[in-house]
Amino acid sequence: MANGGRAEASTRGSRGGPVLIGALAVDSLGNGLFLPLSLVYFVELTDVPLALVGVLLTVANAVTLPIPIWVGTLADRFGALPLVVGAQLLQAVGFLAYAWVSGPVGILVSSALVAIGVRFFWSAVFTAIADFVDGSTKTHSRDTWYALANGARTAGLAVGGLVTGFVVSDGRDATYRAVAYAAAACFTVAAVLITAFVRTGSGHAHEPLERSGYATLLRDRPFLGLIALNSVYALSSMMLGVALPTVILIGIDGPAWLTSALLAGNAVLIAVLSAPVVARLTGFRRTRSIIAAAALWAAWCVSLAVLVPGQPGWVLPVLVAGTLLFTAAEVVHAPVSMGLAAAAAPPAARGRYLATFQYSFTISSIIAPAFFATLFELATAAPWIALGLLNIASIAGMLLLERHLPESSLKDPAPSPS
Numbered sequence: 001m002a003n004g005g006r007a008e009a010s011t012r013g014s015r016g017g018p019v020l021i022g023a024l025a026v027d028s029l030g031n032g033l034f035l036p037l038s039l040v041y042f043v044e045l046t047d048v049p050l051a052l053v054g055v056l057l058t059v060a061n062a063v064t065l066p067i068p069i070w071v072g073t074l075a076d077r078f079g080a081l082p083l084v085v086g087a088q089l090l091q092a093v094g095f096l097a098y099a100w101v102s103g104p105v106g107i108l109v110s111s112a113l114v115a116i117g118v119r120f121f122w123s124a125v126f127t128a129i130a131d132f133v134d135g136s137t138k139t140h141s142r143d144t145w146y147a148l149a150n151g152a153r154t155a156g157l158a159v160g161g162l163v164t165g166f167v168v169s170d171g172r173d174a175t176y177r178a179v180a181y182a183a184a185a186c187f188t189v190a191a192v193l194i195t196a197f198v199r200t201g202s203g204h205a206h207e208p209l210e211r212s213g214y215a216t217l218l219r220d221r222p223f224l225g226l227i228a229l230n231s232v233y234a235l236s237s238m239m240l241g242v243a244l245p246t247v248i249l250i251g252i253d254g255p256a257w258l259t260s261a262l263l264a265g266n267a268v269l270i271a272v273l274s275a276p277v278v279a280r281l282t283g284f285r286r287t288r289s290i291i292a293a294a295a296l297w298a299a300w301c302v303s304l305a306v307l308v309p310g311q312p313g314w315v316l317p318v319l320v321a322g323t324l325l326f327t328a329a330e331v332v333h334a335p336v337s338m339g340l341a342a343a344a345a346p347p348a349a350r351g352r353y354l355a356t357f358q359y360s361f362t363i364s365s366i367i368a369p370a371f372f373a374t375l376f377e378l379a380t381a382a383p384w385i386a387l388g389l390l391n392i393a394s395i396a397g398m399l400l401l402e403r404h405l406p407e408s409s410l411k412d413p414a415p416s417p418s
Contacts, residue, residue, distance in 0.1 A: 014135035016198035017145070023193040024125070025152035027088060030186030031118075032160020033179055034095065037168065041098065041176055042107050056104060060111040064119035065362065068355040069214065071123035075351025080128035081200050083120055088191040090117035095184035099177040117187075123355040125149075130342045130350060131200040140279075142342060143286070143412040146335035147278035151271045158267035160186075217352060222404040223344055227360050229401065230341075232394045233290070233333050234364035235371065236297040236387060240266065240326055243304075243372045243383065251380045252319070253309040262323045269327045278335045285410045286340040287402040289332050294391045294398070296329035301388030305381040336412075343409035 034041070042053045075083055094113030101110050129149055133142045140148070168175055217223065244262060248254040281289050303322030307315050338354075345353030375383035402410065 014132045014137075014200050016194075017132065017136065017138055017140075019193055019197040020129075020132065021148050021152050023190040023198070024149050025156040026186050026193070027121075027190040028153040028156025029160045030091070030095070030156075030183040030190070032157035032162075033164050033183045033186065034160075035157065036161050036164050037176065037179060041180070042101065044171070045173055045176055046102055046107065048104055048107060052104060053107060056108045057111050060108055060115045063112060064115045067116060067119040068123040068358055068362075069352075071120055072127075072214075072352030072355030075124050075127045075355065076349055077351075079200060080124040080131055080351055081194065081198065083124035084128050085191045085194050087117045087120035087124065088187040088194075090114075090120065092184040092187035092191070095180045095187065098180040122358050122361070124351070126338050126342065126358075127351045127354045128200065130354070132198070134347075135200050141282050141339075141412045143282065143335050143339035144275055144279050146338045147274040147331075150334045151274035154267050154274075155271035158264060158271070162264075214352060214356075216349065217356060222401060223341075223353060223357075225397070225401045226341060226344065226405070227357055229394050229397050230337055230357065230360040231364050232390045233294065233297070233337065234361045235368055236294075236391060237330055237333065238364055238368045239372060239383075239387065240323070242368045243376075246372075246376065247304060247307065247380075248319075251309065251376075252307050252312075252315050254312070254316070254319075258316075258319075262320070266323060266327045266330075269324075270331055273331050274335060277331050281332070281336065282412050285402070286336050286343075286412060287398050287405070287410060289336045290340070291395050291398050293329040293333035293336075294394050296325045296332075298388045298391040300325040300329065301384040301391065305384035305388070307380070339412050340405075340409055343412070344405050 039050065039053055039057070042048060043050050046053075048056075071083060091114050094110050094115075094117060097106070097110035097113060101107055126146070129145050130142060133140075133145050164179055168179065241263065245256075245259045248259050249256060300322045303318050303325065307319060309315075338357075341354055341357045342350060371386075372383045375386055
């Protein structure tokens with residue numbers, strides 16, 4: 001009877017799903033507003049040299065690396081949604097501090113506040129969405145909710161970046177500070193919306209495991225294998241933004257505006273297609289959908305490896321087609337991989353598992369610039385050959401891993417209407 005009561009409680013109480021997705025879009029709008037100014041903001045508003053600004057920002061991000069381990073434990077104990085709200089408020093405080101920075105100490109403190117908030121957010125938000133789905137009677141599956149969140153995030157980032165591109169063109173200090181204030185306002189609004197209107201019921205209340213700490217996770221070889229394979233996909237997903245400007249300007253001698261056009265098109269398609277595409281994948285094995293994404297990324301790598309300067313007649317169509325392949329891979333991978341990770345995790349330890357899963361993205365974000373730049377110096381095709389081979393190898397790895405993951409995690413069953 002007690003178990004039945006717990007199961008009943010976990011299927012009711014969640015509310016505010018549309019507000020949650022909207023708040024995530026507002027949150028990403030705040031990130032998008034400031035993303036184009038990550039370095040230039042402090043260079044323009046302080047006398048701190050660019051090289052030192054880069055070091056300070058690196059240090060601010062480095063100190064956040066242990067945070068997911070702590071966040072995962074807190075999410076399992078208290079629920080992830082309050083952590084998401086706290087992360088947004090912390091980022092709001094950090095961006096408010098940006099407007100008053102004048103020297104190296106201020107840069108380090110304010111950027112550390114933002115970086116800690118960002119790490120808290122990404123370590124908790126996917127668990128919060130899974131908790132919401134557990135306590136929801138909506139007809140969307142968990143993967144579809146992840147797809148809606150991915151689309152909202154991409155749209156917010158794109159709109160924020162576009163707005164900032166226009167408003168800072170005059171170069172005035174007051175305009176830069178206005179962007180920082182606007183970013184702070186976005187995070188505050190997102191936090192207020194979630195606090196006021198979103199509930200996850202008792203979605204995070206699950207029967208405890210006898211041993212559910214990180215030691216148990218470290219013995220879960222299939223899940224560790226999933227993290228390792230996802231590092232390849234995370235690296236692939238980051239390479240468009242990291243490499244495209246260099247590929248266009250140096251690799252093919254193309255116009256600078258082409259980078260913005262392709263990135264904008266990528267963002268629009270992800271925002272529009274994520275949910276409907278993933279909804280159609282319900283019932284298929286998640287592992288096979290991820291394999292399809294890996295194959296699409298490998299094909300994208302081939303398209304970039306063959307590009308040469310001075311032949312726009314065929315190079316530009318290949319570049320556009322390749323970007324469409326990348327977009328299709330990203331549309332599938334982002335929500336399905338999170339759905340697989342959430343389903344493979346024991347419910348009582350899901351916060352810890354999903355927080356640790358985020359290290360695949362953290363590690364890849366550290367590796368991506370050096371991976372591309374070093375190989376691109378050797379040959380313009382070298383990074384794409386290497387990345388394509390990694391994706392091809394990952395297909396075999398995923399087929400092998402599929403046999404060892406929990407059977408219940410392999411498919412995303414569509415919830416029955418109620």
